Amino acid sequence: MTKAVSDDKKTFVAALAEALENETFIKLTLGKFRAEGEPRKAVATLVLLKEVPHLKLVTTFARKDETKTFSFNDGINHLKSEIGADYLSATLFSTERDMTLTYSKKREPHLTKGKPTLKAAAPAAHDRAKSYLVAPDRPYLKALQVSDKDGRVKPSMQGKYRQICRFIEIIDTLLKEDDRARPDSALSIVDIGSGKGYLTFALYDHLTTTLARTCKMTGIEMRGDLVDFCNALARELGFSGLRFDAAEAQQASAKQVDIVIALHACDTATDDAMALGIHSDAKMILVAPCCQHELAPQIKDAAEGLAGLIKYPLFKQRQADLVTDAARALLLEASGYKVKVIEFVSTEHTSRNILIAATKSANANREKAREQYRALKAATGFETQHLASQLKDVE
Template identity: 70%
Template sequence: MADGKNHGVASGAVRSDDLMTSDGDAKQAFMTALSAALDDGSFAKLTLGKFRGEGEASKAVATLVMLKDVPHLKVVTSFPRKDETKTYKVEEGLGAIGSSIGVTYMSATLFSTVRDIRLDYSRKGVPHLAHGKATLKTAEPVAHDRKKTYLVPLDRPYLKALQIADGEGRIKPSMQGKYRQICRFIEIADDLIKDSDLRKDAPLSIIDIGSGKGYLTFAFYDHLTTGLGRRCHMAGIEMRADLVDFCNRLARELGFEGLSFVAEAASRTSQPHVDIVIALHACDTATDDAMALGARADAGIILSAPCCQHEIAPQIKDTGDGLQGLIKYPLLKQRQADLVTDAARALLLEASGYKVKMIEFVSTEHTSKNILIAAVKSSHADRVTAREQYQALKNTTGFSTQHLESQLKDAE
């Protein structure tokens, strides 16, 4: 449609009487439809034409691509002798497209798998909105990154129930990052289970602290029971009662008999025996409560992605080892505190008999809190060295108290 003559819609297919929108609302309605199509996975492409801007005449086509697991809009602008490509994050792309419609381009057509929508401006600048039957049937985003096989099949029913996948089993563009996060977690956990001393013939007892809406909880339970054929009893611990009710209903609907959710704080959770403890982005000292629970219960595996490390930051001071040039800047002091907190946690787990790995969990495109502390119970853990290194860390950075240390001392 970009040249103003061929709009990419069959003659007679677009009808103006089906979309009763006033002129003043036409552009807003078009942009709302575009945003909705990108969100629900029905977006196929967008074309811009009827060039009225400054400079050399052009037309443009926007498609959806994936870069580092994040949806982007790729806009290819065609000039008579060359093409120019720009890639935007979705929100930025929507802004760029919206600012060009009615200014640079007087015609825009949205192609989705549901319908085609066209916005045209008259010579007097009056917008007119019309729609017709869909002319494109596929809306799969083109991935720039190399394809890989994931341990979470797209046909798993919980993906649809949690709105990660659409009705046809395709991951929604807005949920691609969450799907990659789930797959990465399952990949890490699968490797740790295989390398652990957990008995293969015994049911697994698992606790997920701060389970939220249950994205990773449902995925891990399904992988263990369906993918690995393991028996397990898994509890999601979450303070928000509405999410607990939602997840319990969904677990029953999916037939996940060994999965349940409980509304309580991490600090109040106790378990005499647990094989695996999970705490992904549990806020501040809730991470320490989860780790302490696992260590006290002699859990085989503890998996934690820490968040909101506030406890140590006020305690850090220059102990004479040259920290003043770093900690005088509040932003750098907080980042230093984050690293010190997680190092302290790792050393305390090692001192409790765990082999610990620090793993990049998700891309920093999604969150700066991207460290996963993976601890596996081991008779080969060097407890003495870990205690010495922990004390040296306290001496160097000046902090005196740490919640996980206190919890573990209370349990002695």
């Protein structure tokens, strides 16, 4: 009997894990509460927290509901501990089938499977409106293999999809804050280090399709194969205002540009993007830095007490990343921008999770930022910084 119990429960829990992984999960109900305490029943459904699907378990008592939210792994473990112990009945509803595991008074299991009785529902979300900013069935997401032909995000591309959603959510908010006066104006945008174009296509699609704005957008990318791929895809999708140029970030020039973005463009390409934005008087500059190599070899224990922070190579690199990005933020302020530093995607998914968002502002305290930049430079001992060397009056 022990083996049978174990096998049926294993099958049920495996089906739950599979349904969550394949995104066929609809809900799971728990009944026949037989433990001590107030009678209750429970239902688990999906909920989005910061774009990440979680399990929400609502336990219903006679006079109240109690809600707990779990990551998928924690949720599976929690349900596993309750099924067959506190609750003698559990039913899993997925788009593929229903599966019920019940236990007799003697705790003998009985597993039944049947056709699906429920249709899939979108996960209820604390921030559902935001998640809908990027519908997973957009044609560019299918073409870039983020979603499958039925418009469902592929399991292996969930992280990329979340990054796209978060980026669009951030820029959408910034545009609303910044652009209230002229929401109908045409936008000119340059994306430095556009790569395969995930975020470039997402932003172009959001602006032109969702917000119905006129937009000219250029992706700058040094890899010719990616540029050819992206140009072909832009043509195929009918994105007539979007083109990609094969060039080094440093060569990029623009007479008039509203927004410059550089998302995980490597090392000092981020500085080149910021310099382009500053020199062309862009009203918005958004960069997600990565591979900050320039300052680490230059940082010294110039300030008393810093030695402990840079003694160990890993800490030194992290410290250098922070110093690099803080210096960049200060240089943007010194150039007349208001700066926000935002978490791009949760650290659970990548350590490259900082987005520096700068909007042109007459109220930026340029002199104070210049002083803070110089103080940071003196305290950490670096001599040259790629953005600073392209700006006047900051050293």
